[in-house]
Amino acid sequence: xxxxxxxxxxxxxxxxxxxxxxxxxxxxxxxxxxxxxxxxxxxxxxxxxxxxxxxxxxxxxxxxxxxxxxxxxxxxxxxxxxxxxxxxxxxxxxxxxxxxxxxxxxxxxxxxxxxxxxxxxxxxxxxxxxxxxxxxxxxxxxxxxxxxxxxxxxxxxxxxxxxxxxxxxxxxxxxxxxxxxxxxxxxxxxxxxxxxxxxxxxxxxxxxxxxxxxxxxxxxxxxxxxxxxxxxxxxxxxxxxxxxxxxxxxxxxxxxxxxxxxxxxxxxxxxxxxxxxxxxxxxxxxxxxxxxxxxxxxxxxxxxxxxxxxxxxxxxxxxxxxxxxxx
Amino acid sequence: xxxxxxxxxxxxxxxxxxxxxxxxxxxxxxxxxxxxxxxxxxxxxxxxxxxxxxxxxxxxxxxxxxxxxxxxxxxxxxxxxxxxxxxxxxxxxxxxxxxxxxxxxxxxxxxxxxxxxxxxxxxxxxxxxxxxxxxxxxxxxxxxxxxxxxxxxxxxxxxxxxxxxxxxxxxxxxxxxxxxxxxxxxxxxxxxxxxxxxxxxxxxxxxxxxxxxxxxxxxxxxxxxxxxxxxxxxxxxxxxxxxxxxxxxxxxxxxxxxxxxxxxxxxxxxxxxxxxxxxxxxxxxxxxxxxxxxxxxxxxxxxxxxxxxxxxxxxxxxxxxxxxxxxxxxxxxxxxxxxxxxxxxxxxxxxxxxxxxxxxxxxxxxxxxxxxxxxxxxxxxxxxxxxxxxxxxxxxx
Numbered sequence: 057x058x059x060x061x062x063x064x065x066x067x068x069x070x071x072x073x074x075x076x077x078x079x080x081x082x083x084x085x086x087x088x089x090x091x092x093x094x095x096x097x098x099x100x101x102x103x104x105x106x107x108x109x110x111x112x113x114x115x116x117x118x119x120x121x122x123x124x125x126x127x128x129x130x131x132x133x134x135x136x137x138x139x140x141x142x143x144x145x146x147x148x149x150x151x152x153x154x155x156x157x158x159x160x161x162x163x164x165x166x167x168x169x170x171x172x173x174x175x176x177x178x179x180x181x182x183x184x185x186x187x188x189x190x191x192x193x194x195x196x197x198x199x200x201x202x203x204x205x206x207x208x209x210x211x212x213x214x215x216x217x218x219x220x221x222x223x224x225x226x227x228x229x230x231x232x233x234x235x236x237x238x239x240x241x242x243x244x245x246x247x248x249x250x251x252x253x254x255x256x257x258x259x260x261x262x263x264x265x266x267x268x269x270x271x272x273x274x275x276x277x278x279x280x281x282x283x284x285x286x287x288x289x290x291x292x293x294x295x296x297x298x299x300x301x302x303x304x305x306x307x308x309x310x311x312x313x314x315x316x317x318x319x320x321x322x323x324x325x326x327x328x329x330x331x332x333x334x335x336x337x338x339x340x341x342x343x344x345x346x347x348x349x350x351x352x353x354x355x356x357x358x359x360x361x362x363x364x365x366x367x368x369x370x371x372x373x374x375x376x377x378x379x380x381x382x383x
Numbered sequence: 384x385x386x387x388x389x390x391x392x393x394x395x396x397x398x399x400x401x402x403x404x405x406x407x408x409x410x411x412x413x414x415x416x417x418x419x420x421x422x423x424x425x426x427x428x429x430x431x432x433x434x435x436x437x438x439x440x441x442x443x444x445x446x447x448x449x450x451x452x453x454x455x456x457x458x459x460x461x462x463x464x465x466x467x468x469x470x471x472x473x474x475x476x477x478x479x480x481x482x483x484x485x486x487x488x489x490x491x492x493x494x495x496x497x498x499x500x501x502x503x504x505x506x507x508x509x510x511x512x513x514x515x516x517x518x519x520x521x522x523x524x525x526x527x528x529x530x531x532x533x534x535x536x537x538x539x540x541x542x543x544x545x546x547x548x549x550x551x552x553x554x555x556x557x558x559x560x561x562x563x564x565x566x567x568x569x570x571x572x573x574x575x576x577x578x579x580x581x582x583x584x585x586x587x588x589x590x591x592x593x594x595x596x597x598x599x600x601x602x603x604x605x606x607x608x609x610x611x612x613x614x615x616x617x618x619x620x621x622x623x624x625x626x627x628x629x630x631x632x633x634x635x636x637x638x639x640x641x642x643x644x645x646x647x648x649x650x651x652x653x654x655x656x657x658x659x660x661x662x663x664x665x666x667x668x669x670x671x672x673x674x675x676x677x678x679x680x681x682x683x684x685x686x687x688x689x690x691x692x693x694x695x696x697x698x699x700x701x702x703x704x705x706x707x708x709x710x711x712x713x714x715x716x717x718x719x720x721x722x723x724x725x726x727x728x729x730x731x732x733x734x735x736x737x738x739x740x741x742x743x744x745x746x747x748x749x750x751x752x753x754x755x756x757x758x759x760x761x762x763x764x765x766x767x768x769x770x771x772x773x774x775x776x777x778x779x780x
Contacts, residue, residue, distance in 0.1 A: 079580075082611035086427040114615055162426045162453065184453075191423055191455040274453035276426070 066099035066124055068092065068166055068231070069149030073103045073139035074157030078111040080278070085118050087160035092167050095122035101143040102126070106133035111157070137244035137252045144242060150234055152242060154227045155275075162273035169231035169272050178206045178266035182221065182230040186276045193276070198224050200269040207268060209261040216318045217363070221269070222261055223323070225254040229275050236264060245302070250295030254323075258303050262310065293331060297344045300324050304352060317352055321360045324348060329371050345375045384412040385477050387503070388441065388484040389496055391419050391456075393431050393607065393634055394510040394653060395486040398536050400437035402508055402554050407534065409482050414440065417477070419447035419456045419492060422608040423574065429607040429632065445476050447492070459495055469499050486510060488526070489519040489683070497526060504531045508554065511653040512538055515711055516686030517546040517719040538656040539690065541704045546715035546723045563642055565594040567628070568635050568649035568658075569605040573613070577673065577684050580613060586650060586669045587617045591628050593668045593697075594648040601628040602642070604635040606652070639663055651688035659695065667695035671744055680747050681718040689714050689745055699740075709733035710745060717750045731756055 070088055074081050085100070092098045100123055104112035116127045128142055140154065151173060153166055173181045187194040199219040200212055212221040236242045241260055244252045260267070300320055307316035328345040331338065349357055358379045364372065386409050390396045396416070402408050416438070422428035425448050432438060451459055461469055480500040485493045488507050497505060507530060513519070514535035533551035535544055544551040567590050572578035578586060587603070594601045603621075605614050614630055621628045631638060639647065639658045649655030650669040659665035670692035677685060693702045693710050702710065709729070716723050716730035734746065734756050742751075751757040 079612050079616070082615050083424055083427050086611045087424075090427075110619075118611075160424060160426060186453045188424075188455075191421070191457040193453065193455050193458060195453060274426075276424075276453070 064097065066149040067094075067097040068151045068153055068170060069099040069101060069143075069147035070153045070155050070166070071101050071103070071140050071143035071147065072155050072157055073105055073136050073143065074107065074111055074115070075105045075133055075136075075139075076107045076109045076111060077157035078107070078109045078114050081111055081115055081157040082118060084155060084157055084160050085115060085120060087163070088155065089120045089123055090163040091161060091165060092170070096124070098122075098166070099124040099147065099149050100126070101128065101146055103139040103143040104129045105136070105139040106130045135246065135249075137246045137248065140244050141246065144237060147234070147237070152232045152234055152237060153230070156228060156277070159228045159275060159277045161275050165273040165275060166231065169270065172204070172268070172270040172272070173231050173233065176204070176206050176266075176268045176270075178233075178268050179209075179236055179264040180230055180232040180260060180267045181270045182224065182267065183270055183272045183275065185224070185226050185229040186274050187279045188276050189279045196224070198229065198269045203269050203271055205268060206266050209264045209267045210312075212267075213258075213261050213319060214312075214315055216315065216322050216360075220319070222254070222258050222319070225251075225257050226275075226277065227253050227256060228277065232260075236260070239263075245299070248295050248299050248302075249292040251299040252295075254296070255299040255303065259306070262306060262316075293338075294341060294344050296324070296327050297348050301348055301351065304348075314353065314356055317356045318360055321349065321352055321357055325360065325364070325368070325372055325375070328375055329368050332371055342374050349375060350377065385480045386412050386414045386482040386484060387417050387477055387480050387496070387500065388414060389417040389419075389493065390486050391421055391431065391490070391492070392486065392510065393429075394536075394636070394657075395508070396431060396437045397636065398486075398508050398510040398534075398554060399484065400440050401536075402534060403440035405555060407554065408440070408484065412481065413442045415477055416441040416444045417447060417496070418444065421456050421492070422610070424610060425455070427611065431607070443476065456492055459492065461495065461499070463498075466499055466501070473499070482506065482531075484508060487513070487519075488522060488530070494526075497529070503529070505529045506532045506534070507551070508534045509551070510536045512651070512656060512687035512690050513683060514551055515539075515542065515544040515546075515690060516715045517681070517722055519683035521722075536653070536657065538653060538660055539694065539704070539707070540660055542690070542708055542711070545712050545726060546719065563645050564600045564602045565597045566635065566639060566642065566644040566647045566658075566663075567591055567594045567601060567603045568647060568652045568654045569603065569609055569617075570650055570652045571606040571608040572673075574606075574608050575684055577677070577682070580616075583609075583613065584616050584620050586673070588620045588624060590648050590650055590668045591617075591621045591626055592624060593666070594646065595626045595628075597646055599645055601626060602631055602638070602644070603628040604631045604633065604638060604654075607634075649691065651684070651691045653687060655691055655695065665695050666697055667691040667701075668697075671696065674745065680750050685714065685718060686711070693745070709736065710741075713737070714745060717746060717754065720754050727754075 088100055102115045112127055112129050126146060151170060169181055182198050184198050185196045187196060200221050214220060232242055241263055245255055248255060303320055307313050310316055331341055361376050388399055390399060418431055420428050420431055447456055480503045483496060483500055483503040483505045485507055486509055487493055534554050535551045537553040537555055569587055572583045573580055591601055591603060618628060618630055635654045636657060644663055647655055647658045647663050647665040648668050655665050670688040674688050693707045695701050710733060712726050713730040713733035716726040748757060
């Protein structure tokens with residue numbers, strides 16, 4: 057290491073958590089090697105979360121000329137939040153990016169995000185996302201039509217009834233100024249078993265000062281992986297309830313608290329309906345969702361419930377309280 | 384007036400350069416090179432224009448992947464109502480296209496280009512072994528009508544291509560340095576739908592094991608489309624087998640030219656025969672196993688494996704050119720009897736001449752029966768077990 061050109065402070069730190077990712081992480085790392093024209097200004101922190109497939113050795117052995125690569129190892133799996141936090145604690149870059157071990161960036165993607173965040177001088181930038189299933193890809197547009205201009209994060213939480221930027225939860229689709237890290241806003245809540253990304257994006261929109269949605273070459277994530285959390289039906293499935301309960305407390309003191317609460321309820325109901333469509337008899341899920349919904353202001357819950365279509369209202373009948381005005 | 388030369392591989396580009404030097408490409412109009420990369424993750428794949436000395440033959444390079452990003456080139460399926468608009472929008476780069484030069488008439492993107500530039504004549508310059516056999520997919524008459532010439536790389540000097548609508552003509556090979564290390568040339572079996580990732584690792588391990596018996600260092604040159612993770616798994620499998628194979632990112636042909644390998648090992652890769660044609664000793668490994676399991680019989684990958692195995696197998700000794708030619712005619716006919724009726728007599732004679740072992744190796748009893756060429760007096764050929772575990776489900780469209 058000492059033989060290298062004096063390690064300049066990196067401009068960008070990419071945090072890559074990985075668990076048994078040997079099959080995929082080499083592609084990910086190859087793409088990360090193609091991000092900045094001054095490649096030595098890129099720091100990659102790979103956090104191996106207790107893998108047993110040799111992926112940490114693989115990453116350490118990959119040829120990434122010029123890149124400042126750090127490989128951290130957890131002896132046992134700690135979860136994606138703790139793994140990312142461990143990487144964040146070591147990050148020295150002016151900007152932070154996240155890339156899961158099965159994501160990849162198009163060449164020059166981070167370079168574009170860096171020039172945009174510098175030009176716009178905002179706290180963070182978000183971008184579109186591409187789902188890939190083999191060579192079949194789907195573009196998921198960031199739900200904000202104003203591009204390349206600085207916006208107030210809080211103004212992009214609403215509307216309740218349509219997708220907004222808080223419904224675009226992948227942290228990989230963005231670049232974040234390290235000041236946010238120092239404010240604690242980039243720290244993932246390790247008590248959450250899932251939905252940690254939604255939780256973090258919500259907190260950014262509630263508390264950061266400025267952001268922008270920008271066009272960039274592209275961030276890709278693989279759909280259809282068995283290990284994908286969305287397909288795993290284990291204790292983590294209830295994690296979103298805790299995440300949204302915490303957000304419920306956070307929005308209560310906000311000026312637009314009722315509207316934000318409505319947005320939260322809307323999301324909880326949508327996610328719960330998705331879960332129940334797969335496992336209709338999940339009593340723990342129904343009980344958890346029911347308890348959470350009851351903690352929100354009931355007039356707001358009633359308003360949200362009244363806007364559900366019949367099919368969804370029926371699916372959520374056990375979750376929602378009975379309102380006098382309802383059939 | 385523009386000539387569009389569309390390629391998706393370094394080998395295709397090199398063949399076009401050879402053709403240009405030989406005066407086979409149309410002259411007088413601007414030539415635009417249209418490239419695309421259809422690796423599963425093109426964003427991390429090798430750039431096909433790495434064969435950059437070839438670029439001097441073109442006036443402009445247009446990269447289709449950048450035009451289509453972030454979508455994958457395989458997803459480009461414009462509807463009929465979009466074609467006139469696409470033609471006008473593309474006219475900035477590609478005005479008045481009169482000639483379309485492509486590598487493979489059966490590739491979906493070639494077909495799309497032929498729809499977009501519907502008034503262009505088409506020449507085919509196929510760099511791979513598949514040019515020697517039948518079409519991979521049915522070719523509509525309106526497409527065939529537009530083809531002004533079929534050319535192929537002179538991968539097996541003297542071997543005539545059969546089974547195409549018009550007879551392909553070999554592009555003479557440029558003089559190459561005759562052939563150190565043993566070079567293993569990989570293939571993208573997963574991408575071509577032939578094997579699963581695990582099957583691909585196993586087949587490459589076999590090639591590397593055979594190569595290592597030479598007692599020389601083994602240099603493994605994966606197909607450019609093989610993703611980095613798969614390369615690493617192949618290297619790990621060979622390390623576990625006690626073989627230290629070096630993985631090269633370089634273009635196999637450039638390596639062969641500079642390294643003069645003592646042996647080139649491969650499994651049906653066109654590069655294997657290209658190097659053999661330029662004087663390197665070459666050996667085909669594992670193609671017989673793949674052929675035994677390949678289904679359906681008209682799988683587009685069959686011709687490459689058949690030619691490579693027939694000429695370069697180690698045991699029994701490979702066939703000579705004339706015998707390979709006859710085998711090619713038999714296999715081509717049996718793959719697509721309805722498209723190549725003119726080959727029937729030649730095929731029948733070739734089948735009669737094949738040893739029982741070679742019949743089992745290259746043909747299928749059911750196919751022979753279907754066209755009335757099975758030998759009734761022979762005991763039934765050994766049935767080949769259908770092993771599917773290592774194999775992909777179906778050939779890529």
